[in-house]
Structures are given as C-alpha cells and as structure tokens.
Amino acid sequence: MLDFIFNQVLFYLILAFVLFIPGYSLLLAIFGHSKTLSTLEKFAISFGLSIVGVDFIFFAFSKANIAITRLSSAIGIAAFILICLAIFKIRKFSNSTADEKLFSFSKNQFILILLLIFLSIFIKTAYLTDTVFPTATDMGHHMYWAKWMVENHQLPTYDGMPDFIIGEHIIFATVATLSGASFFSAFPIAILFLVNLLSILMVSILTLRIFKEKNIAILSLLFLGVLYAVSSPQAKFVSGGVVGNILGNLLLPMSFYFYYRAFSFFETDEKVSGQSKTFLALAFFSTFGLLYTHHLTVFIFLFILTLIVAIFLVLNIKNLKNIFTSLFKIIFSPQVLATLAICLIFFFWVFTPNYIKGGAVDTAVGAPSKETRAGLTIANLRSSIGEARIALGFLGLLVLAIGFKRKNFGYTIVAAWAIMIFTMSTQPNLLLVNLPSSRIGNYLSYPFAILSAYTFYFVFKNKANQFLKVSFIVIATFVLVDGISDSAYSFKNKEDLSPLAQTFNASTYLANHTTTTDEILKDHNYITADSWMKIILMRGYKYPQSRGFFKRYDDATKPREMCTLHMISTPDSPEAKLCFADTNTNFIAINPNFDSAQFLKLKNFDQVYSSTGINIYYKNN
Amino acid sequence: MQQQTKIILFFIILFLASSIYLFTIDSRYNDSAYNKNWYSLSFVEPKTDSLNFTIENFSANTNFHWELLTGKEKIETGDVEVQTGEKKEIGLSRIMTDQKMTVRVSSGDDIQEIYKN
Structure with missing residues (x-):
C-alpha cells in the first residue's frame, strides 16, 4: 500500500514536472504576471506548450548525441524551466489591460461549469474503468516505441516507418523514464485522459474568446465534454490509445487560439500590438509542435488554414491593403522571425519527422484509392459524431453565416474548421485527399460542438416567439437523450480478463525460452492484446511476426506478403513450407479454439505451451 | 479564492481521484481474485527432448492430476498441488522413443495437453 502511495505521488509530481511546469514557465517568461491570459487560459495552455517544449528539448538531445536517461531528462527539463524563470526575472513587463470580465462567471454559471466538468470526468472514468487494461492494438504499437526510447536512451527512427511520429511517444517515454512507471499500468491512459480533458477545456476557452459570451463557452463544454463523452474521438480514443488524435485535438485548438489572438486586432480596427506578434510566435511554435506530433492532424490543419485565409481575405476584400500591411508588421517582427527560424532549424536540421522523409505526404494526396477513402455519407457522419450534434452543427453554420462578423477572425476559424473537415470527410475527391474518411470525420465533433453551442445560445438569447422556443426545447431534450444514450450504449459489459492475462503469460514464456535467433509468429485475429507481446519481447517493432486480419490479405489495392497467413492457416502446405524455410519461423x-487442429496432426510441430486461450508450437525440424 | 482558481482546483482534484481509481484497478488482470479460471501448462525446455513441465495456476482449483503418455499408452501419473498465483515444475526422466510424448494435466473439468513428437 505504501509503495502504491509513493508511486502515485511520484507519478503526479513527474506529470506536473513534464506536462505543466515547462509550459507555465514559458508563459511566465513571455507574459510575466500580466493579465493578457486569464488563469484558466494559462492552466490549459501550459500543458500544450509543455508537450511541445519537452519535444524540442529531446530533439536537441538527439542532435547533440546526449543519451536520454533519467538524469539527463531531469536536467534538460529543469534547465528549460530555469532559463524561462531567469528570463521572467530579468525582463520588465508592461502592465497589460486585460478583459477580466470575460472570465468572471455568475454564480449559476460557475456551478454549471463545475457540474459539467464533474459529469465529463465521471462518464469518461466510468467507461475507462472497464477499458483501462492494456489491450488496445494502437496503444500497444505506440507504447512499444515509448519503451524502446526508455531502453535505448535515444529517439527512435521507427525503422523508416512513416506512420509513427516522434511527438506521440516522447511524453510517455519521459514520464516512464523519470517515474519508473510500467507501460502495463494505467499511466498511458491517465496521460491521454488528461490531454483529452484539457482539449475540451481549450475548446471552451477558444469559444469564449471568439464569441465573448460565457454561455456559449459553457454550452460547448456540454456538447464536447458531456454529450458523446465516450464515442470517438473522446474516451474511446483514450482507451484505444489513439495517441496522435488525442494530442492533435489539444494542439489544434490551441494553435487556433493563438492565431485568433494574433489577429484579433482586426475586430476592433486597432493597430498591430506587441501582443499580436507574441501570439503569432506562439501560434507558429504550436503549429510546429503539431507537425512533430501527428501527420493527419497537420494535414487537416493545413487544409483548414488555407480555407481560413481564403474566407477571411474574400470577406475583407475591401480591406486587403490594411490586412497585408498589418500582416507584414506582425510577421517581420523579431519575436515571430526568431521563433520561425528556430522551428525551421529544428525541423530541417535538428530533427526531421520521418513522415517527411518517408513520403507519407505523397500517399495522402491523390484520388481515393480505397472504398474507405471515398468519403462518408451523412448517415456515416451521424453515427460518427452524433445525430443531434450534426443537426445542430449545420444549423449553427447557417446561423453563423447569417450573423457573420467578417472582421472577427474567430468566426472565420470556426466556419473554416467545420466546412473543411466536412468536405474532406464527405467529398475527399474534390480536394484530392486519399486518407481514410472516417478518421477525418472524427475531427468534426470539435467544431460542430462549438456550432451546436452557438445555435443553442442564439435561439434562447433572442426573444423569439414561443412556438420556436418550445420547438427548440423539444430538440434540446432529443439532443440530451441522444448524447447521453450514445455514451450509455458504449459501455462494455464487464470483460473476462483471463485472455489478457494468458497473452502476457504466454509472452513471458516466449521471452524466457527463446532468443533473438528464434522467429516467432503470432495471430492477430484471435489472440487478445497480441500487439502488447512485442513490448514484453522488445526484439523489434515487427517482432514477433503477425498474421493480420484476413481481409488484409485480400486487399487488391495493397498486395502484401502471404507467409504469415500460410504458416498458421495451412502449415503443411507447400507455400507454408517455403515460408518456414525463408523466414526461419x-x-x-x-x-487453440480456432487454430489448433492444423498443427495437431503434424509431426514436425511440438505443442510446448497450453492454456485455454493460447497454444504455442515449436517447429522441431 | 478566485473563481477560476476554484475551477482549476476542482478539475485537478477530480482528475486525480479518477486517475488514482484507474491505477487501483489496472492490474486486475494479474489479480487472482479476478482471474480464477485458468492455468497454463508448458515444457521447461521447449527445444530439447526433456519432458519436464510447469503448471502455473491462476484458478481457484489447486489440485492437479498429470499423466505422461507414449502414443496413447499411459506410462506415468501423479498428483500435484499448486496454489493460486504460483507455479510448480515437475521433473520427468527422458524416454528414448520415436512415439509422440504427451503430458496431460487435468484440474476439475479442465484438461490441457502439451506434447513432443
């Protein structure tokens, strides 16, 4: 018990040291104690900036060939914090005029915020209770690389695979290195859960800044945090270890937040201020953080950014001269140029993400190559982001268009965010997007939550006629029922955990009774948590070999090796014999419930391990 | 205390409570209290002709009966007690034969086999 308490205290201290203090120190160095940012904003942004800042520290380590150990990690992060604090002490900060009233809530609003936070955490925790165990395939793949980093004391090169991005693994590896937490514990899920909650908070803050209306921000908390709290990309992505999406969904709204603040002066026709430059510098810093964290989010971000620029310029076409003059002043400022230069140096010379080298961009652009990339139907979207939320989202887009404030850069951000993701996920051929449409569609829930909140507020704030209000109350009831029942349906029945325990037991047997000269093949179709076997063995990302999903062997668009299928499904066939000879498996x-019969009759296979869920065979000649 | 600070503290306390709770249940799959229904049987040396084997028990049943068979003929039997969460190695002498050697273990209704050809 004492051990558990000690480990828990250590874990949360490390979590603060890695995921909060660096970002908070950076904000202190930039803004001092000024009230440019509210306390709530500082809190949420500190986490996002910490994730990016810590990434950059380890890129520098990598370039300088410094081994990533517990001591060097602690010194690196501590040095970053100390430098920021030193700058904070040395610099003189001007007193800023802050809009404190924006973050000052009425008693009812305050209680509602606490209630929504409570419900969001409660629903998600209830779901995670039965899914916290290390079973998810994606989580297994990601934690392999995080553990690899811990064991090899350097950043992984991913054997040239473009699907993994360094920013997805650094925070897990750093927390594990410093705290000694096991990858088989709840710690990866605890981190993802925290990031998920912060992303919801970040969206509410962004909403508040853009619309300057507390009720819309609180409603966005309802639509994103409480309703559909479990479905993708919320708690399901947390338990599923969809690391890139979860991190991307924090960094994306955070970047938008900084871009919005950088260009918010357009709204009031003020002149470019130092703050705008600082916010743009932070926007670039966050964007580069995104570039190092998740290629799909970056890809989507770039499309959205293009549409933001296009919409904003078109709507303000009479004011183009003023816009470009202001832009010039902001971009060619010391803080923006310095940040951009540092980020570019890191990107091209210090540590380049391997998806840039690996040509992932080429494969993501082009005509859809598969049916799953040909676009979602409205019915698909309904099941993906919720029937009520999609209806309210569209209505919100319409309402936003009617009352569009063309000078408000935030309106453009929200509109472009929703329109672009909707187009990318439903009509990918229009934009030459060749990525799984459902994965893009998952991103729609964030802007649609904001739009739903805006619609709700718009209807109730106006003294509309009674009929409209009553109709809307009926719709509101439907939204609440739909949103909460969506979560209720997602709850799993209490799982039998013995298949998981058997996989780990069999993996430990293999780890203890084989060497690197042995070749192991396992089945992905019927073995629970099989992707975690590689974390116990730690002999390479593609070790052990895996018989993948059967449909993948029939995919005409992506021909693949057939040996892993033959060696398990028909081990006595001529094809399998050739494969055994070639691969030394x-x-x-x-x-055994699906695949033991074909081995039982063969003389050249010994059954050396048996349990109800796993059999292991040894090829004896 | 400032309103926003209260929101942040509330957020942190709830997250901590939730996270600590998740940590307390995350190793249930290794906990015999939640895994009372299986055991594993394995050869100590999978690559040699040694027939020594191990029973690792994750079931509530602690009594195991084992049999060694050459082909279909039973040549040795025994009983062993393995406590829940423990494992026990059973040593067998090597037998020179071309026939399939099978170790069959039963515990309650559950029967597991391993063999070497």
Missing part, C-alpha cells in the same frame, strides 16, 4: 502462438 520456429515458434507459433495461436488461439
């Missing part, structure tokens, strides 16, 4: 792990 001598250990096979399968689920």
Whole structure:
C-alpha cells in the first residue's frame, strides 16, 4: 500500500514536472504576471506548450548525441524551466489591460461549469474503468516505441516507418523514464485522459474568446465534454490509445487560439500590438509542435488554414491593403522571425519527422484509392459524431453565416474548421485527399460542438416567439437523450480478463525460452492484446511476426506478403513450407479454439505451451 | 479564492481521484481474485527432448492430476498441488522413443495437453 502511495505521488509530481511546469514557465517568461491570459487560459495552455517544449528539448538531445536517461531528462527539463524563470526575472513587463470580465462567471454559471466538468470526468472514468487494461492494438504499437526510447536512451527512427511520429511517444517515454512507471499500468491512459480533458477545456476557452459570451463557452463544454463523452474521438480514443488524435485535438485548438489572438486586432480596427506578434510566435511554435506530433492532424490543419485565409481575405476584400500591411508588421517582427527560424532549424536540421522523409505526404494526396477513402455519407457522419450534434452543427453554420462578423477572425476559424473537415470527410475527391474518411470525420465533433453551442445560445438569447422556443426545447431534450444514450450504449459489459492475462503469460514464456535467433509468429485475429507481446519481447517493432486480419490479405489495392497467413492457416502446405524455410519461423502462438487442429496432426510441430486461450508450437525440424 | 482558481482546483482534484481509481484497478488482470479460471501448462525446455513441465495456476482449483503418455499408452501419473498465483515444475526422466510424448494435466473439468513428437 505504501509503495502504491509513493508511486502515485511520484507519478503526479513527474506529470506536473513534464506536462505543466515547462509550459507555465514559458508563459511566465513571455507574459510575466500580466493579465493578457486569464488563469484558466494559462492552466490549459501550459500543458500544450509543455508537450511541445519537452519535444524540442529531446530533439536537441538527439542532435547533440546526449543519451536520454533519467538524469539527463531531469536536467534538460529543469534547465528549460530555469532559463524561462531567469528570463521572467530579468525582463520588465508592461502592465497589460486585460478583459477580466470575460472570465468572471455568475454564480449559476460557475456551478454549471463545475457540474459539467464533474459529469465529463465521471462518464469518461466510468467507461475507462472497464477499458483501462492494456489491450488496445494502437496503444500497444505506440507504447512499444515509448519503451524502446526508455531502453535505448535515444529517439527512435521507427525503422523508416512513416506512420509513427516522434511527438506521440516522447511524453510517455519521459514520464516512464523519470517515474519508473510500467507501460502495463494505467499511466498511458491517465496521460491521454488528461490531454483529452484539457482539449475540451481549450475548446471552451477558444469559444469564449471568439464569441465573448460565457454561455456559449459553457454550452460547448456540454456538447464536447458531456454529450458523446465516450464515442470517438473522446474516451474511446483514450482507451484505444489513439495517441496522435488525442494530442492533435489539444494542439489544434490551441494553435487556433493563438492565431485568433494574433489577429484579433482586426475586430476592433486597432493597430498591430506587441501582443499580436507574441501570439503569432506562439501560434507558429504550436503549429510546429503539431507537425512533430501527428501527420493527419497537420494535414487537416493545413487544409483548414488555407480555407481560413481564403474566407477571411474574400470577406475583407475591401480591406486587403490594411490586412497585408498589418500582416507584414506582425510577421517581420523579431519575436515571430526568431521563433520561425528556430522551428525551421529544428525541423530541417535538428530533427526531421520521418513522415517527411518517408513520403507519407505523397500517399495522402491523390484520388481515393480505397472504398474507405471515398468519403462518408451523412448517415456515416451521424453515427460518427452524433445525430443531434450534426443537426445542430449545420444549423449553427447557417446561423453563423447569417450573423457573420467578417472582421472577427474567430468566426472565420470556426466556419473554416467545420466546412473543411466536412468536405474532406464527405467529398475527399474534390480536394484530392486519399486518407481514410472516417478518421477525418472524427475531427468534426470539435467544431460542430462549438456550432451546436452557438445555435443553442442564439435561439434562447433572442426573444423569439414561443412556438420556436418550445420547438427548440423539444430538440434540446432529443439532443440530451441522444448524447447521453450514445455514451450509455458504449459501455462494455464487464470483460473476462483471463485472455489478457494468458497473452502476457504466454509472452513471458516466449521471452524466457527463446532468443533473438528464434522467429516467432503470432495471430492477430484471435489472440487478445497480441500487439502488447512485442513490448514484453522488445526484439523489434515487427517482432514477433503477425498474421493480420484476413481481409488484409485480400486487399487488391495493397498486395502484401502471404507467409504469415500460410504458416498458421495451412502449415503443411507447400507455400507454408517455403515460408518456414525463408523466414526461419520456429515458434507459433495461436488461439487453440480456432487454430489448433492444423498443427495437431503434424509431426514436425511440438505443442510446448497450453492454456485455454493460447497454444504455442515449436517447429522441431 | 478566485473563481477560476476554484475551477482549476476542482478539475485537478477530480482528475486525480479518477486517475488514482484507474491505477487501483489496472492490474486486475494479474489479480487472482479476478482471474480464477485458468492455468497454463508448458515444457521447461521447449527445444530439447526433456519432458519436464510447469503448471502455473491462476484458478481457484489447486489440485492437479498429470499423466505422461507414449502414443496413447499411459506410462506415468501423479498428483500435484499448486496454489493460486504460483507455479510448480515437475521433473520427468527422458524416454528414448520415436512415439509422440504427451503430458496431460487435468484440474476439475479442465484438461490441457502439451506434447513432443
């Protein structure tokens, strides 16, 4: 018990040291104690900036060939914090005039915020209770690389695979290095859960800044945090270990927040201020953080940014000269140029993400190559982001268009965010997007939550006629029922955990009774949590070999090797014999309820391990 | 205390409570209290002709009966007690034969087999 308490205290201290203090120190160095940012904003932004800042520290380590150990990690992060604090002490900060009233809530609003935070955390925790165990395939893949980093004391090169991005693994590896937490514990999910909650908070803050109306911000908390709290990309992505999306969904609204604040002076026709330059510098810093964290989010971000620029310029076409003059002043400022230069140096010379080298961009652009990339139907979207939210979102887009404030850069951000993701996910061929449409569609829930909140507020704030209000109350009831029942349906029945325990037991047996000269093949179709076997073995990302989903062997668009299929499904076939000779595979792990019969009759296979969920065979000649 | 600070503190306390709770249940799959229904049977040396084997028990049943078979003929039997969460190695002498050697273990209704050809 004492051990548990000690480990928990250590874990949360490390979490603060890695994920909060660096970002908070950076904000202190930039803004001092000024009230440019509210307390709530500082809190949420500190986490996002910490994630990016810590990434950059380790890129510098990598370039300088400094081994990533507990001591060097602690010194690196501490040095970053101390430098920021030193700058804070040395610099003189001017007193800023802040809009404190914006973050000052009435008693009812305050209680409502607490209630929504409570419900959001409660619903998600209830779901995670049955899904916290290390079973998810994606989580297994990601934690392999985080553990690799911990064991090898350097940043992984991913064997050239473009699907993994360094920013997805650094925070997990750093927390594990410093705290000694096991990758088989709840710590990866605890981190993702925290990031998910912060992303919801960040969206509410962005909403508040753009619309300057507390009720819309509170409603966005309802639509994103409480309703559909479990479905993708919320708690399901947390338990599923969809690391890139979860981190991207924090960094994306944070970047938008900084871009919005950088250009918010357009709204009031004020002159460019130092703050605008600082916010643009932070926007670039966050964007580069995104570039290092998740390629899909970056891809979507760039499309949205293009549309933001296009919409804003078109709507303010009479004011183009003024816009470009202001832009010139902001971009060619010391803080923006310095940040941009540092980020570019890191990107091209210090540490380049491997998806840039690996040509992932080429494969993401072009005509859709598969049916799953040909676009979602409205019915697909309904099930993806919720029937009520999509209806309210569209209505919100219409309402936003009617009352569009063309000078408000935030309105443009929200509109472009929703329109672009909707187009990318439903009509990818129009934009030459060749990515799984459902993965893009998951991003729609964030802007649609803001639009739903805006619609709700718009209807109730106006003294509209009674009929409209009553109709809307009916719709509101439907929204609440739909949003909460969506979460209720997602709850799993209490799972039998013995298949998971058997996988780990069999993996430990293989780890203890084989060496790197042995070749292991396992089945992905019927073995629970099989992707975690590689974390116990730690002999390479593609070790052990895996018989993948059967449909993948039939995918005409992506021909693949067939040996992993033959060696398990038909081990006595001529094809399988050739495969065994070529790959030297001598250990096979399968689920006996599906795959034992074909091995039982073969003389050249010994069954060396048996449990109800896993058999292991040894090829004896 | 400032309103925003209260919101942040509330957020942190709830997150901590939730996270600590998740940590307390995350290792249930290794906890015999939640995994009372299986055991594993394995050869100590999978690559040699040794027939020594191990029973690792994650079930509530602690009594195991084992049999060694050459082909279909039973040549040795025994009983062993393995406590829940423990494992026990059973040593067998090597037998020179071309026939399939099978170790069959039963515990209650559950029967597991391993073999070497």
